């Protein structure tokens with residue numbers, strides 16, 4: 001098995017899911033999604049999930065997919081097959097699913113009495129990947145199965161937490177995020 005090609009293809013196909021979180025950190029703020037509503041005395045989601053961040057995240061994910069579609073003819077001749085193109089529904093599924101996975105994780109964290117920003121190892125690093133792949137599978141099943149064969153999923157499970165941790169530490173050092181996770 002050519003693991004370099006598999007890894008390159010997997011990370012390329014996941015880019016529209018990776019970018020939304022970073023865009024949310026950059027552009028987030030303002031009114032929270034939950035309208036400050038509570039459930040059993042705790043916030044539904046908390047101030048860390050905002051309308052602006054969510055819309056910017058989905059928009060950035062879809063925009064990245066469009067950009068990858070544009071550069072694919074230029075970079076694909078060398079790496080050929082593994083770099084997929086993104087139909088609009090697939091891009092929308094990956095980007096929206098990434099934001100949704102993160103939102104569902106926030107909901108769970110509040111139910112477990114974790115404050116906004118508290119670390120939840122495992123959940124924090126994979127929530128958005130599970131959401132992205134899940135919604136992409138729902139909206140574009142054929143494309144998703146072809147873009148993410150089992151070895152690609154294995155690469156994603158290993159690489160995603162590392163990438164997530166790396167970008168969050170970077171955002172923290174740059175003063176964009178208040179916690180390094």
Ligand code: CTP
Pocket residue numbers: 024025026027028029045046047048049050051052053054057099102105106109115116117118177181
């Ligand atoms: N963000 C946002 N909207 C989202 C997701 C993230 O505005 N849908 C912004 C917020 O400013 C948030 C930051 O990105 O504080 C970091 O995101 P994340 O770590 O997911 O949120 P936390 O602040 O840790 O909140 P939670 O504990 O609920 O995950």
Ligand code: MG
Pocket residue numbers: 117118124181
């Ligand atoms: Mg967090």
